[in-house]
Amino acid sequence: MDSFNQNIDPSLIDVVLPEDGYPAHIAAEDTREAMMMAVEEAGAIVTSFPDSWWIEPKDWDDAARDNDKYRTWPIDYVDRFTNQHPTHECTCHALRACFEAAWNRQRQIAVGPPVVRQKKDISAQSASVWVSCISIYAEANPAQRGGAGCRQTLSIAARRGFLPEPRQPREYGFKHTLHGTCGAGNVTQTKGPWVPVSRFPDGWKETAKHFRPLEYIFPQSWEQTVCLILRGVAVGVGRDGHAIPYMRYLPDRKLMEYTDSYDILRYDSINRVRSTVGGSYAIVSTTTPDDWGRPAG
Amino acid sequence: MKYFLSVALVLIASVGLADEPATKIVITGPSTTTTNTIQAGVLYKLPVSGIPAGELSKASVTVNPSVGVTAEFGKTLDDELVIYFLALNSGIHNVVVDYNKAHQFWRQELQRSYVDAQKAGASEEVLALIQSAIDKAIVDHPVQSGIIVLSVSGPRPPPPPIPPDQPIPPDAPDPPKPPVDPDQKVSRVTYVYEKDHGNVPRPVSFALQRLNATGIVATEFEEDTKTGNGETPEQYKIALASARGVGLPALVVQSGTRVLRVVKAPTTEQHVMDAVK
Numbered sequence: 001m002d003s004f005n006q007n008i009d010p011s012l013i014d015v016v017l018p019e020d021g022y023p024a025h026i027a028a029e030d031t032r033e034a035m036m037m038a039v040e041e042a043g044a045i046v047t048s049f050p051d052s053w054w055i056e057p058k059d060w061d062d063a064a065r066d067n068d069k070y071r072t073w074p075i076d077y078v079d080r081f082t083n084q085h086p087t088h089e090c091t092c093h094a095l096r097a098c099f100e101a102a103w104n105r106q107r108q109i110a111v112g113p114p115v116v117r118q119k120k121d122i123s124a125q126s127a128s129v130w131v132s133c134i135s136i137y138a139e140a141n142p143a144q145r146g147g148a149g150c151r152q153t154l155s156i157a158a159r160r161g162f163l164p165e166p167r168q169p170r171e172y173g174f175k176h177t178l179h180g181t182c183g184a185g186n187v188t189q190t191k192g193p194w195v196p197v198s199r200f201p202d203g204w205k206e207t208a209k210h211f212r213p214l215e216y217i218f219p220q221s222w223e224q225t226v227c228l229i230l231r232g233v234a235v236g237v238g239r240d241g242h243a244i245p246y247m248r249y250l251p252d253r254k255l256m257e258y259t260d261s262y263d264i265l266r267y268d269s270i271n272r273v274r275s276t277v278g279g280s281y282a283i284v285s286t287t288t289p290d291d292w293g294r295p296a297g
Numbered sequence: 298m299k300y301f302l303s304v305a306l307v308l309i310a311s312v313g314l315a316d317e318p319a320t321k322i323v324i325t326g327p328s329t330t331t332t333n334t335i336q337a338g339v340l341y342k343l344p345v346s347g348i349p350a351g352e353l354s355k356a357s358v359t360v361n362p363s364v365g366v367t368a369e370f371g372k373t374l375d376d377e378l379v380i381y382f383l384a385l386n387s388g389i390h391n392v393v394v395d396y397n398k399a400h401q402f403w404r405q406e407l408q409r410s411y412v413d414a415q416k417a418g419a420s421e422e423v424l425a426l427i428q429s430a431i432d433k434a435i436v437d438h439p440v441q442s443g444i445i446v447l448s449v450s451g452p453r454p455p456p457p458p459i460p461p462d463q464p465i466p467p468d469a470p471d472p473p474k475p476p477v478d479p480d481q482k483v484s485r486v487t488y489v490y491e492k493d494h495g496n497v498p499r500p501v502s503f504a505l506q507r508l509n510a511t512g513i514v515a516t517e518f519e520e521d522t523k524t525g526n527g528e529t530p531e532q533y534k535i536a537l538a539s540a541r542g543v544g545l546p547a548l549v550v551q552s553g554t555r556v557l558r559v560v561k562a563p564t565t566e567q568h569v570m571d572a573v574k
Binding site for chain 2: 045050052053066067068070071072105106107108109112136161179189190193209210211212214215231232233282285286287288289290291292295296297
């Protein structure tokens with residue numbers, strides 16, 4: 001991977017979509033303090049940005065070259081795109097990307113970067129688990145249309161976790177699964193009808209509890225956001241009506257790359273990255289199984 | 298209803314179904330563990346019983362991470378149901394047989410039908426019928442599977458000697474190496490750390506990725522990480538205790554449950570690879 005000398009199509013930079021799940025009135029409630037309180041009440045740990053993780057901006061180029069060389073970007077731990085079209089599930093798609101990146105990073109198998117419309121062979125040899133966006137969204141917004149806030153989705157995931165999808169990179173023998181989206185989905189994301197929480201499979205919490213974020217960091221500056229990315233930790237953000245996961249920093253172009261939940265890579269300029277501080281989060285760690293081959297026991 | 302598997306492992310030979318004598322090991326129960334390992338390049342034949350007739354052909358077989366495998370079902374001449382698989386890497390592996398995958402496919406097909414019916418403007422009555430079938434499929438056919446940890450008894454036999462009247466070809470294979478003591482063969486490597494004092498150095502991460510490709514379970518472990526049940530993961534208890542003994546961060550190298558060595562604060566790829574030698 002080369003994070004320098006990238007030829008980026010300008011139409012992919014600072015894209016503003018029609019509101020697809022993160023409307024302004026919901027975004028306004030997603031302050032840093034509100035999100036921190038919500039996940040703490042849900043049982044997760046909120047960690048301050050560790051001083052030891054800080055990287056001076058003058059060293060960002062070198063850190064990026066190391067990430068290219070050693071395959072340690074957040075995107076190196078993500079093996080799929082998802083597709084929410086035409087639903088309002090964006091906050092949950094962003095959250096699941098951050099979760100899966102953290103999960104795979106803990107396993108230390110570089111299953112990424114994702115390839116559109118492709119199921120990667122490496123995924124079947126790893127511990128990659130595909131979690132369902134709908135398993136969170138159904139509780140965050142029972143009305144289905146209108147979207148959900150990061151505060152709600154982070155809290156739900158921390159409290160009771162994601163359900164895995166029925167289609168996985170390899171067989172894990174999950175007792176409870178739920179399709180990934182009510183949107184388009186793709187070859188790596190199952191789709192299906194709207195399912196209220198009351199119709200989740202009986203006993204579903206016994207499986208979902210094994211797929212929970214354990215610890216979050218809420219960056220206090222855009223520089224901390226860049227440092228988290230350079231440290232291999234994905235950062236979820238919401239801006240301009242849409243929520244996405246930052247996955248890689250391109251130093252010479254000063255762009256932040258993200259896996260958009262429309263089967264596509266897009267980019268935010270630093271100005272836009274600055275606007276996301278205050279409503280952004282990073283999943284530092286997740287629950288870890290007794291056996292990677294049986295992650296739900 | 299829960300199905301049970303009873304299996305027997307038959308080691309066949311290096312490639313294909315050769316005529317070499319087979320070593321037969323009988324494993325009973327869903328998860329019996331031994332200290333020996335599956336050998337790379339060996340075609341395994343796994344007789345399977347206890348699965349209802351008609352369902353086996355739609356099941357799937359997968360093997361633990363970092364192991365390439367081909368697997369398929371078939372029948373022997375004696376009409377015995379078997380799984381054939383070839384391990385591309387040596388190591389201790391879990392083989393998961395999900396013989397109710399047919400039912401997963403059925404649920405997915407029903408869910409797709411629901412979406413298609415909606416788009417086609419089907420009546421509420423029709424949609425309710427499909428939803429009812431989906432609900433019934435979820436209730437009636439929960440996914441079941443069994444786990445078998447396969448092993449080989451003892452090392453592979455050495456190749457037969459070359460007859461004396463045949464010239465030794467220039468590229469003759471090396472003489473067989475002495476069998477590796479399974480108690481010394483590295484199976485796990487864990488970088489244990491506390492995140493407030495730094496995360497995993499990138500070269501160390503890369504080294505762990507390389508080790509995973511060889512069949513070793515190589516991961517990071519942040520000391521506060523828990524399972525879904527709120528406990529220290531069973532697979533990391535030994536590494537965590539060993540690492541804390543020398544101070545974090547530390548790299549713990551294991552052969553099964555035995556700790557071979559602990560290296561304090563490795564920072565380079567070479568530190569990790571030297572620790573595994």
